[in-house]
Amino acid sequence: MPHLLTSAFVRDQLALRARAVNAHPERSDGEYVLYWMQSTHRLEENWALRLATREANRLGLPVVIHQGLDPTYEHANDRIHSFILHNARELAARAASLGYRYQFVLRRRRDDDRRVVDRLAARAALVVTDDFPTAGIAERTRRFAARCDRRVVAVESHAIVPAALFEKAEYAARTLRPKVMAHLAHALQPVIDEPPRAAVADALWSSLEVHRLDFTTDLAAEIARCEIDHTVPPAPLPSGREAAMTRLRAFCEVALPDYDTRRGEPADADGSSRMSPYLHFGQVSAAEVARAAIGAVGRARAERFLDELVTWRELALNLCLRTPNFGTLAALPDWVHRTMDAHAGDAREAVYSLEQLERAETHHPLWNAAQNELRATGVIHNVMRMYWGKSVLTWSATYADAMRYLIHLNDKWALDGRDPSSYAGIQWCFGKFDRPWGERPVWGTIRSMSLERAYKKFDARAYERRWNGEELGL
Ligand SMILES: Cc1cc2nc3c(=O)[nH]c(=O)nc-3n(C[C@H](O)[C@H](O)[C@H](O)COP(=O)(O)OP(=O)(O)OC[C@H]3O[C@@H](n4cnc5c(N)ncnc54)[C@H](O)[C@@H]3O)c2cc1C
Numbered sequence: 001m002p003h004l005l006t007s008a009f010v011r012d013q014l015a016l017r018a019r020a021v022n023a024h025p026e027r028s029d030g031e032y033v034l035y036w037m038q039s040t041h042r043l044e045e046n047w048a049l050r051l052a053t054r055e056a057n058r059l060g061l062p063v064v065i066h067q068g069l070d071p072t073y074e075h076a077n078d079r080i081h082s083f084i085l086h087n088a089r090e091l092a093a094r095a096a097s098l099g100y101r102y103q104f105v106l107r108r109r110r111d112d113d114r115r116v117v118d119r120l121a122a123r124a125a126l127v128v129t130d131d132f133p134t135a136g137i138a139e140r141t142r143r144f145a146a147r148c149d150r151r152v153v154a155v156e157s158h159a160i161v162p163a164a165l166f167e168k169a170e171y172a173a174r175t176l177r178p179k180v181m182a183h184l185a186h187a188l189q190p191v192i193d194e195p196p197r198a199a200v201a202d203a204l205w206s207s208l209e210v211h212r213l214d215f216t217t218d219l220a221a222e223i224a225r226c227e228i229d230h231t232v233p234p235a236p237l238p239s240g241r242e243a244a245m246t247r248l249r250a251f252c253e254v255a256l257p258d259y260d261t262r263r264g265e266p267a268d269a270d271g272s273s274r275m276s277p278y279l280h281f282g283q284v285s286a287a288e289v290a291r292a293a294i295g296a297v298g299r300a301r302a303e304r305f306l307d308e309l310v311t312w313r314e315l316a317l318n319l320c321l322r323t324p325n326f327g328t329l330a331a332l333p334d335w336v337h338r339t340m341d342a343h344a345g346d347a348r349e350a351v352y353s354l355e356q357l358e359r360a361e362t363h364h365p366l367w368n369a370a371q372n373e374l375r376a377t378g379v380i381h382n383v384m385r386m387y388w389g390k391s392v393l394t395w396s397a398t399y400a401d402a403m404r405y406l407i408h409l410n411d412k413w414a415l416d417g418r419d420p421s422s423y424a425g426i427q428w429c430f431g432k433f434d435r436p437w438g439e440r441p442v443w444g445t446i447r448s449m450s451l452e453r454a455y456k457k458f459d460a461r462a463y464e465r466r467w468n469g470e471e472l473g474l
Pocket residue numbers: 263272273274275276277279280308309310312313314316380381382383385386388389410414416417418419421422423424425426428429
C-alpha cells in the first residue's frame with residue numbers, strides 16, 4: 001500500500017534525511033517555501049521536494065522551485081552544462097502538471113548577478129535544499145545558510161536507505177552490506193506524492209526573477225555564450241528522465257537476467273545499466289531503479305545488481321559523509337600508508353604527466369582506449385575503469401600525484417564524475433575498502449591489476465578496436 005505525504009513512513013524518513021543547516025526559525029511573513037534544487041534534479045521521489053511541499057501545505061503557502069547553474073563550479077564545461085540543461089527543459093515542462101512553479105537561472109559569465117538564491121530566500125518562509133557531500137554542494141549550502149536569516153534545511157535524497165542510519169565510517173562493503181540490505185525492503189516502499197495545495201499567483205511569480213531561462217531557446221547557443229571550458233563537448237548520452245526510464249526498461253528486460261556475466265565484458269556496452277550519469281544528477285532515484293530491477297527479475301535474481309546499486313553506492317556516500325579528506329590519500333587506511341611509504345622510491349615502469357594521460361598518450365593501447373571512451377562518451381565501462389585507475393597509480397611519480405590526476409580526469413570528463421562513487425572508486429584503486437595482497441614493486445601490498453592480464457579475462461582487443469578508432473576508421 002503506497003504511503004501518503006502525511007504518513008508516518010514519510011515523517012520517519014524525513015526525520016532521518018533532513019538536517020537544519022542554520023539555527024534560524026521559519027519566518028511568518030514568508031510568501032512561499034523555496035526549494036533550491038542542487039543535486040536532485042527531479043520532481044518525483046525527491047525527499048527535499050517532499051519536505052518543501054509538506055511544509056508549504058502546513059503553512060498554507062505555495063512552493064517555488066529554483067534551479068541555477070553558474071560558470072564557476074570546478075571543471076565547468078559543455079558536457080556537464082548540456083546534461084543539466086536538457087534535463088531542466090524537461091523539468092520546466094513537467095512542473096506545472098504537478099502543481100509547481102519551477103524556474104532555472106543560467107549565470108553565463110562570472111561577473112553576472114550571483115545573488116539570485118539570496119534574493120529568493122529573502123521572501124521565503126524557509127528554504128529547503130539538497131544535502132550532497134560532493135560537487136561543491138555541501139560547501140555552497142553551508143556558506144548560504146550562514147548568511148541566510150531564516151530556516152535552511154538540507155535533505156538527503158541520494159541513498160535508498162537514509163545515510164543517517166550509518167553514523168560511523170564503514171570499513172568495507174562487507175560491514176555495510178548486511179545492515180543496508182536489512183533496511184532495503186522497508187526503504188523501498190512507494191509514496192504517493194500529493195501536489196502542493198496553494199498555487200503561486202502570477203503576480204508573485206512575475207515579481208520574483210527577471211532572468212529566468214527561456215527553454216524555447218537553442219540550448220547549445222546558450223551554452224556557447226557561457227564562460228566555461230568549451231573543450232569538453234556534450235556527451236552522446238541523452239539527458240533527462242524519459243531517456244533514463246527508456247534505458248532502465250531496456251536494461252531490465254534484456255541484460256539484467258545475465259548481469260552477473262555480461263557486466264564483466266567491457267566491449268558489451270549494454271551489459272550494465274548505464275544509469276550512473278542519471279543517478280549522479282538525480283534525474284532518477286536509486287529507489288526507482290531498484291524497484292524496476294526487482295519487479296523485472298525478483299529480488300533474488302537482482303541481488304548482484306542491487307549489491308552495486310545499494311551496497312557499493314551507499315558505501316561511497318558513507319565515505320564522503322564520514323571520512324574527512326575523502327579526496328586525498330589521508331582517507332586511506334594505515335596499512336596502505338605503510339606500504340606506500342615503503343615503495344615510494346620504487347622505479348616506475350613509466351611516468352606520465354596529467355596532460356599526457358588526458359590526451360590518451362601512454363604506451364598502452366588498452367589504457368588509451370579507456371581514456372578515449374571517457375573523452376568520447378563521458379563514462380568508462382566499470383571493468384576498464386578499475387584497470388584505468390590502477391594503471392595511473394603505477395605511472396605517476398608519487399601516489400599523491402596519481403590520486404590527483406585520477407580525480408581531475410574523472411571529474412572533468414565523466415558525466416557521473418564529482419559523485420561520492422567517483423571518490424570511492426578512485427580510493428578503491430589505492431586499497432580503500434580492500435585488504436593487503438602479495439607484495440610487488442610500486443604496488444606494495446595494494447591489489448595489483450595488470451593491463452596484460454586483462455587480455456586473458458575479456459575481449460580487450462574488441463574494446464581497443466572500438467575506442468582507439470579502428471572501427472571508426474580514425
Ligand atoms: C577508478 C574508478 C572511478 C569511478 N568513478 C565513478 C564515478 O565517477 N561515478 C560513478 O557513479 N561511479 C564511479 N565508479 C564506479 C563504477 O565504475 C560505476 O558506477 C559504474 O561503472 C557505472 O556503470 P553502470 O551505471 O552501467 O553500472 P551498473 O553496473 O549498472 O550499476 C548500477 C549502479 O550502481 C552504482 N555502482 C556500480 N558500481 C559501483 C561501484 N563500484 N561503486 C559505487 N557505485 C557503484 C552506480 O550508481 C551504477 O549506476 C568508479 C569506479 C572506479 C574503479
